[in-house]
Amino acid sequence: MSDLSADRIFAQRLCNKDKDAISAFQRQNADELYFIASKFNNGGVTGGSWTYHRKVGRPIEVSDEISDTYIWLIKEVFKKSCKYQGKNDATFQTYIITSLNSKLTFIDWKRWMPTSSLIQYPKKTGYIPGVIKNLGDIYGKVFIMLSQYKSVGQICSKLDLEELECLAIQNKIEIELIKNSKFYLLYTPKIGSLDPNPTEDEEGKITGIQLEEKGNIPVELSLAIKELFDSISLAINNLGQGQKRILNLYWTEGIKIDDIYDIMIDNSHYYEDITLNEKEDINKIINKCVYDLFSNFKSDFPELISDYDLDRKNWRNLIKTIFENYNYKN
Amino acid sequence: MNNNKLSDELLVAFLEGKLSDSEKKEVQDLINQSDANFIKYSRFYASYKQMEQTEFEVAPDQLIKLANKEFGLEAKKEPIIYPIDGFGFSKLLKWVSNPRTLAFATLAASVAILITVQDSMIERPEGGRRPVIVRSLKKTNIARSGLADNKIEGLNIVIQNDTIFVEQTFKFNRTLIVLSGGKQDILFKSDFTDMYESFQFPDLIKSDSVYIIIETLGEEVYKNIFYMND
Numbered sequence: 001m002s003d004l005s006a007d008r009i010f011a012q013r014l015c016n017k018d019k020d021a022i023s024a025f026q027r028q029n030a031d032e033l034y035f036i037a038s039k040f041n042n043g044g045v046t047g048g049s050w051t052y053h054r055k056v057g058r059p060i061e062v063s064d065e066i067s068d069t070y071i072w073l074i075k076e077v078f079k080k081s082c083k084y085q086g087k088n089d090a091t092f093q094t095y096i097i098t099s100l101n102s103k104l105t106f107i108d109w110k111r112w113m114p115t116s117s118l119i120q121y122p123k124k125t126g127y128i129p130g131v132i133k134n135l136g137d138i139y140g141k142v143f144i145m146l147s148q149y150k151s152v153g154q155i156c157s158k159l160d161l162e163e164l165e166c167l168a169i170q171n172k173i174e175i176e177l178i179k180n181s182k183f184y185l186l187y188t189p190k191i192g193s194l195d196p197n198p199t200e201d202e203e204g205k206i207t208g209i210q211l212e213e214k215g216n217i218p219v220e221l222s223l224a225i226k227e228l229f230d231s232i233s234l235a236i237n238n239l240g241q242g243q244k245r246i247l248n249l250y251w252t253e254g255i256k257i258d259d260i261y262d263i264m265i266d267n268s269h270y271y272e273d274i275t276l277n278e279k280e281d282i283n284k285i286i287n288k289c290v291y292d293l294f295s296n297f298k299s300d301f302p303e304l305i306s307d308y309d310l311d312r313k314n315w316r317n318l319i320k321t322i323f324e325n326y327n328y329k330n
Numbered sequence: 331m332n333n334n335k336l337s338d339e340l341l342v343a344f345l346e347g348k349l350s351d352s353e354k355k356e357v358q359d360l361i362n363q364s365d366a367n368f369i370k371y372s373r374f375y376a377s378y379k380q381m382e383q384t385e386f387e388v389a390p391d392q393l394i395k396l397a398n399k400e401f402g403l404e405a406k407k408e409p410i411i412y413p414i415d416g417f418g419f420s421k422l423l424k425w426v427s428n429p430r431t432l433a434f435a436t437l438a439a440s441v442a443i444l445i446t447v448q449d450s451m452i453e454r455p456e457g458g459r460r461p462v463i464v465r466s467l468k469k470t471n472i473a474r475s476g477l478a479d480n481k482i483e484g485l486n487i488v489i490q491n492d493t494i495f496v497e498q499t500f501k502f503n504r505t506l507i508v509l510s511g512g513k514q515d516i517l518f519k520s521d522f523t524d525m526y527e528s529f530q531f532p533d534l535i536k537s538d539s540v541y542i543i544i545e546t547l548g549e550e551v552y553k554n555i556f557y558m559n560d
Contacts, residue, residue, distance in 0.1 A: 006482050023403050024499040034389035062390050070393050071400050088343035093483050095342045102377040255376045263372050270362040
């Protein structure tokens, strides 16, 4: 058993915002904090689609967002240090860095800095995606008003439309966005937390529970699209537990295939519905789930398939959208 | 171990491989008993793995200055950290390509040239020895170290000429003990507290090797052998 008394003392000093301890922590972890701040400002993804490593000869650009995030992370260090007890031989260094880099901290950061989201909602910019423009002028106008969080009633009145007509336009816009993987342009993904042991901040408020973002009221789904989503959720519920967890890790959590494999293989004896021999099996399971879900959905809800023009091509996007935006939980 | 709660520290201990087989089994049961626990573990796993595999860029100085200002920290000069433990070629590349290192190297080279030029102009007494500037240039007579048994992160020791430099990440009372290479005799013993300490004693350079131990509250937290004449 290693001696963690020094770790406990160091954590306590950070908790007390001792200046020497902050200096020491920063000297040891500035590079890691810079990485996490950059990652958070690039959507918090664990897989590398964003450019972290700078090109040789180019100066490092530090945006205001990254600077603000860096300072915010150090303040998080103070809070998290207070909770460290050195139990079970967990070292403070691994505890603090793993915790700071986790999605839970990313979610807390997004609540603190809601405007930092990578997804830039059109709001007042007047941007209309091509797939909506192609439907006609009126669709573009309704899209802009929906993206400005106007209610259907307000849109009807402003554009002098019947309510049913307006709902049909909203529904058509939603379908086009789903088909083209642009659903996020209208609907803010929910920021939720699955931490079973929520922690409290300095003021004793519980962190890690689902909260609405300030000033960002999500657009209400049309009743028709809600029915479609509910039906798909029902179909997803019939998947095995292992399959559901893999889809959840892949789309809701955004975890890389390699990591999903490692996580699942260590726990594979808990799942009867999946067999894993190699990393590629994760991709195979995801593809098979999507394929089977469509086949079952087609036989259970044929009218929805025809109403929404659903085929195997756009089905995967639809399932992805549900996991990404609605934090599917079973 | 708290059987009902999957705490952050328990997950970290699990990921670090610090648990016994029976504890591991208990944690795995906890992880798989609910979706919430499973997701929490997966998030920690992905984070841990990512931090383990990432080669970090050096944080820009402006961020460090900003934090110093925000938290009222003194802008101390960066300490010289010698790459002893876990030193590898990739770290060397990263270290030499660090802009701060390059700037320091340029400055050090300029100083060395200046000293050389001045040195050639100084008249020396017959048989007299040139004065040695301790701590000015780091690459002179650094003792080669063995693989340290270090139980505390951030505790580093470097021997240069007749001086032992000790660095720790925060102030803490510890004891430095220097034994002869054969561990027969105690050559030197001293308590220290500060984050950066140096101990100078001329007998150091007479030894072929020395064995260094650091104790905290009577418990050995660091031990390593250093070879002086390499």
